[in-house]
Amino acid sequence: MALNAFDMRAGAPDVVAHVIRLLGTGAANFTKQVGEGVTVVRSGTGAHTITWADNPGTYLGWSPAFGAATPADLAGHTAVREVYVAATKSMAFTIYNASFAAHDLEADEYIDLTIIFRRTAVTG
Numbered sequence: 001m002a003l004n005a006f007d008m009r010a011g012a013p014d015v016v017a018h019v020i021r022l023l024g025t026g027a028a029n030f031t032k033q034v035g036e037g038v039t040v041v042r043s044g045t046g047a048h049t050i051t052w053a054d055n056p057g058t059y060l061g062w063s064p065a066f067g068a069a070t071p072a073d074l075a076g077h078t079a080v081r082e083v084y085v086a087a088t089k090s091m092a093f094t095i096y097n098a099s100f101a102a103h104d105l106e107a108d109e110y111i112d113l114t115i116i117f118r119r120t121a122v123t124g
Contacts, residue, residue, distance in 0.1 A: 014119040018056060021112050022048075024105025033110075043092070046102030050115075051090040057117035059084035059091070069108035077103065079111060091115075 020035035029042045037053045064079040076098025084091045095111065097103035105111060 012118060014057070015060065016057065016117055016119060018052075018115045018117065019113070020050065020115065021110060022105075024107060024109040024111075026106055027104050030105070030111075042104075044102070046095040046104055047092065048094070049090050049092045050113075051088065053089075055086070055089055056115075057119040058121060059086075060116040060118055062091075062113060062115045064093075065112045065114075067110040067112065073106075074109060079113075 018035070018038065020038060020040070021033040022030035022035075022040060023033055025031055027042075027045070030040050030048065032038070032040055037056075038050055039053075040048055040050050042048050062081055064081075066074040066077050066079075068074045077095060079093050079095045082092040095103050095105065
């Protein structure tokens with residue numbers, strides 16, 4: 001399956017945004033609600049790895065956002081990514097709660113990710 005990617009208006013050519021919405025399930029893999037061509041696997045408390053089926057390009061950045069049926073339940077939460085690994089087409093990230101402890105999202109808690117790539121090489 002070829003990864004669908006559509007150009008966006010950006011300061012460089014061939015920039016694409018991969019939008020992923022994940023629903024919490026506690027101590028299990030997320031339920032992926034949006035995210036064509038990716039899988040997300042839980043490896044420990046709050047720790048997850050996103051893997052793309054096809055090469056998404058040169059990694060440029062990401063933007064995580066949280067949502068919940070009760071928004072105050074996620075006050076102070078953050079997500080920290082590791083480096084994108086082109087050889088495996090994957091990137092790990094960890095979610096932390098307001099007490100700086102690794103944290104699993106529960107049902108009715110979401111993380112929305114926008115991950116930006118450039119389909120051609122970045123040269124400066």
